[in-house]
Amino acid sequence: MQLSETVEWGLHACLALAMMPEGARIPAHALAEYHGLKPSYFSKAMQKLVAAGIVRSIEGRSGGLALARPADDVSVLHIVMALEDQKTLFRCTEIRQKGPCAAAPKHYTAPCNIARVMHKADAEWRRVLAETSLADLRKSAVAEPIFGVNEATQAWLSETGALRGV
Amino acid sequence: MQLSETVEWGLHACLALAMMPEGARIPAHALAEYHGLKPSYFSKAMQKLVAAGIVRSIEGRSGGLALARPADDVSVLHIVMALEDQKTLFRCTEIRQKGPCAAAPKHYTAPCNIARVMHKADAEWRRVLAETSLADLRKSAVAEPIFGVNEATQAWLSETGALRGV
DNA sequence: GATTATTTACTCGGATAGGATGTGTCCGAGTGGCTTAGG
């Protein structure tokens, strides 16, 4: 029942993309290496984000990945749902309509009280995730830098030449 | 990432147990048949609830299952967590500490902003589930009866003799 | 008739397969930049 590990990857990757200057792009394998992740599987997660219209892929020799929309228009929920195939946490199979004592289907109009609670919790979960955008994450990330990481990142980017289109 | 189907089973089963008179018990296979579920796998879900101290199992010839605690002391969250092995939805593997640009571990004190958002959403999800107890579910279930189900249930119980210890 | 030992039917619980989903890897199609030949 746990979220796929690619959710964490995708969130960190999107945050990194949001930190890049406008018009810049970075290859998927470089983004994976930067985060210490397996490039092959990481690219699969990126594919889902591309399919969802969150990330844009530039093909060709100096291609790479970039955000497809402004960071304000991408919420954490968008990313999570894209990577989890838009599935809800709880699924109601209407077992109350099964069994020897069930009534005719016409008598079941409203969802049962159990499904109501579960869906309410689900909605609250999504609400929190929808409240935070990539721009918010970028803002707090900038406000709370980790010692030396920014410098090391700049050096690594210029050293490897992973950043294109600047 | 979806919750196990046994979550729905366990919730409906616990609600059914909460509807029973004090001191009564019902065999697991009868509870499964009543809900139209596969008895063998259903019993596994019940085992988890027994291990969690939510359901009590009475052994022997006229044994069965019953709630181990008053319905007020069992929340929906308790049941869900028992069936999902107490796991959190999101798991942070601290990938920010990996990769070529990461700083020394001593510099990572607070959780990262991504983990904060995810855990906050997780907490809200749990909060909603913790707010509702089995007693609440029973109350609303009694207030919104489905046409004919109560009568059919009483008839089925006396016909099969599934209810013991009354 | 009451008590006790035995049988028996029925319960839960764990050990054991099968299937779906998440994880991991690889290679090919396609594109844009670089090289090079020509004007």
Next chain:
DNA sequence: CCTAAGCCACTCGGACACATCCTATCCGAGTAAATAATC
């Protein structure tokens, strides 16, 4: 020197294995009731 064609390196995307967890099933250990034997 400038232009244009061809080559090449590099990109993403999908096709292909492996592992883990969820799903499903069965059978055995153990218990309490029912039964039978005894006092």
